[in-house]
Amino acid sequence: MGTKKQYGNADNYEQKLSRVMDRLGIKNFSYNFDRFGCWVEFRYRNDLYRFEHSLEKAKAKGINLRYGSDAFAQVVLALEDLARMVERGIYELGTWVAGMKFLPPPIEMPNFIKFLGFEKMPSSKEDIKERFRQLAKTLHPDAGGTEEDFMRLKDASEQAMKWFEERKHE
Structure with missing residues (x-):
């Protein structure tokens, strides 16, 4: 199914995302990745949060990613780091994500x-x-x-x- 990428098999990161979200107590989430980037979206206390990453964003930071699945792996690893901080009592998830609410793009007024x-x-x-x-x-x-x-x-x-x-x- 998944293909070997810079970060390994994409299927592994899909499974890892499920485990990470379970560790964070998040039951409903969605995600997608394509050739150029990815996103992970979830609800926490009825607010919508979205983590996005792309080859373009990585390149701007001097990181050379080859596939959108590599960007997905980076997002999953970042969420795993967050889960570790929550589990160690360093941060409460609500405190950490409070400033990150995802707002849909504004509607352009005709x-x-x-x-x-x-x-x-x-x-x-x-x-x-x-x-x-x-x-x-x-x-x-x-x-x-x-x-x-x-x-x-x-x-x-x-x-x-x-x-x-x-x-x-x-």
């Missing part, structure tokens, strides 16, 4: 949402409808606005509604 004047993502289609009504009071040609500005408002509002509708199914 221009049509920005055009509607939102500084953060609206939480519902109703927020968009309300913002449209507020802006229409000043941008509608009958209220002193221009046809062009009102059409841009209408288009941005329609795009935002469609965007929300598409995400409802994700």
Whole structure:
């Protein structure tokens, strides 16, 4: 199954990861590695943590790794070191990982949402409808606005509604 790499058989590190997570008291975790890097993700006290490593990160530190499975081995070995510290009473796992919570990348706010004047993502289609009504009071040609500005408002509002509708199914 696994192939011989710089750090040995990748299957061995998959098994070692299971043992390390058991030592840390972590029952649910996931991981993946490919040609260029790896990640290990787990929940501890309902918070998500993620350890990532790659050939590129290693190279930046002057470490020459050849395979993504080598990066995976380094992550597993680092987690094993952490398990040793916890077992020896040097650190509590919660203390050590407290500053490492994994946050998903921020959602890039589309221009049509920005055009509607939102500084953060609206939480519902109703927020968009309300913002449209507020802006229409000043941008509608009958209220002193221009046809062009009102059409841009209408288009941005329609795009935002469609965007929300598409995400409802994700």
